[in-house]
Amino acid sequence: NRGESIDVVIMAAPALDQLIEEGKVRAGSRVELVRSLIGMAVKAGAPKPDISTVDALKRTLLTAKSIAYSDSASGVYLATVLFPKLGIWDQIKSKS
Structure with a gap:
């Protein structure tokens, strides 16, 4: 630039x-x-969520109280590509 x-x-x-x-x-x-792979983690003591399928991942994200991701390339990908592609961005953007 x-x-x-x-x-x-x-x-x-x-x-x-x-x-x-x-x-x-x-x-x-x-x-x-x-x-580049993207990993997922939950807070200590929380149950491991089901993310074994696309639908299960969507349910996990939709029911989460909060969602955190980096502002690096992987986080940009999540916010601009993956979450919109899953059709859930509008429902989860306020959680991040």
Whole structure:
């Protein structure tokens, strides 16, 4: 974003996609380097929720009192891609 010339960019996919959309990185040059997994945890002493299926994950998120996630690439993905794709973003955004 500082306008400097670059030779190679290594960053999270959503950020890289944005640079491609802005014409700052050549479309078609993107290569997936790693697969990043997202983990889930609950507070100490709480029962382990059922997240074994998409529907079970949705139920768990919808019934949760609060939801926390990072503001890094994984959190951005959750808020802008996964939760809306699950159709639950409007119901859970006030919990985060």
